[in-house]
Amino acid sequence: MENKYQALAVNATKARLLAVQMVHDAASGHPGGSLSCLDVLTTLYFHVMKVDPKNPQDPDRDRFVMSKGHCSPALYPTLALRGFFPVERLKEFRSIDAHMSGHVEMHYIPGVDMSTGSLGQGISTAVGMALGGKLNKKDYRVYAILGDGEIAEGQVWEAFMSAAKYKLDNLCAVIDVNGLQIDGRTADVMPSEPLDKKCEAFGWHVIKIDGHNYDEIVKAFEEAAATKGQPTVILAKTVKGKGVSFMENDAGWHGKAPNDEQMAQAKAELEAKLKELEG
């Protein structure tokens, strides 16, 4: 099972290394939630989505919205590794000398389908893109990743209602359930459980998976694509800070950059993982 998706694991590990590196280099950014969603995101861009890095505005492409727009350190490296722009550009992250914004931005970064950052708003735009697919009679699919803290925003549920109303089965949202947000445990800050029942009650098909298990991730996207007449939401249980031991399950790493020493340790851990994967 792991071998089957070894290439995905390799890419996700490379992306994690780039994510931590760019946050370190910028001395600011959001590593925790970026690391947690990277297995899902890598699977989307390297296995599921129809995209062409040479033609990022292809009207027939699948679309992706990073509704939790602070997780640019997940999306930018993924797009770079997928070939949308050179990996070297990640050095521009959060720098006034360039245009690689702290939160996901669509005009300067090839491959980005929507600017996001203010939580709860990205999912609405994904609904709009899915609606556009239906109106234009295109068979592309639209994906969005939301944070489990983000879903406290009422707009998310407005968007969920509207996607169900228009039977947007070309829309698949993933909630990255890492259980932590800035002020602590999501269960303490604003409890969202039972999340599956809430999403079902809003008219969505719900799939619960381990968000770090490629077999489950791939199958969930296949099930979403096969689901007709309603949108699908994948509740992906993840570990915030996944892949860097001292960041894992620590809300303190939501929006903090590692220092040089921490960077060296993170790098050593992720390079060891990469070596192990590549044999």
Add this chain to the structure above:
Amino acid sequence: MAEKIATRAAYGNALVELAEKYPELVVFDADLAGATMTKGFMKAYPDRFFDMGIAECNMVGVAAGLSTCGKKPFVNTFAMFAAGRAWEQVRNTVCYPRLNVKVIGSHGGLSVGEDGATHQCIEDFAIMRAIPGMTVLCPCDGNEMRLATEALLNYEGPAYMRLGRLAVETVTDSIDGYTFEIGKASKLAEGKDVTIIATGMMVQMALKAAEALKAEGISARVLDMHTIKPLDEAAVLAAAKETGCIVTTEEANVLGGLGAAVCEYLAEACPVPVVRHGVNDEFGRSGKAEKVLAAYDLTPEKIAECAKKAISLKKVSC
């Protein structure tokens, strides 16, 4: 007597009229289609109309996403909720990414009348104008609204347009040489002593004020400033230089809107006396629209009084 039609009604008619010519036009509403007058479009083009329920923030976001798929979405609700409730969505998800979404705020100003302060939006000019890159329109009558709606369909990028609830006299169709262009003021009356710069339904009041002033021997120019942003600086500068003082009039708070825009510009370009007429930084109240307007001094008489004050200030040195 010229035709009377509310700008919201003219807008609703225009949507239907322009639908065939602009197949990419799609219309959103938030459970107010009867009031915002998008109902006609809803009936004629049900496949291009989306009622998003009482959820304005999501409506703006869905329209933003749809605009990236080649559609031209017009989102409709009351000004209070278009500019107020969904302000941050308009700011972050429409204006910052420069998406082609038109935000239409119906029932602007105190002339909402009976519904009272919660629905009388007087801040929309200020808060929409404050967003970088935003275009802000407030046409004055049915003729101008029809032209503005088509202009917006041909304008690529974010824009906000305010509509009014009350039926108002159509004046622009009978003015020689009248044309509509976004960002260009329309001169409705020539004058040399003072310029009244008006927007929305205050334009008709400004024309009445100019008539009254004329009877007193005062020659007032009237500029219809249907575009509050970008401000037609050339027209404002010419008015300042040629008439020496200005009155601005708007059915909105005097803070941050048209009057503020004119003052900001003239303070740097050509300081002349400017008297701002509008709502004096207070909430509205319930009442018959005409009585509410009168209670807040939104009348031709008050505009004329402001004009005389502006003229008197020409002689003041401070």
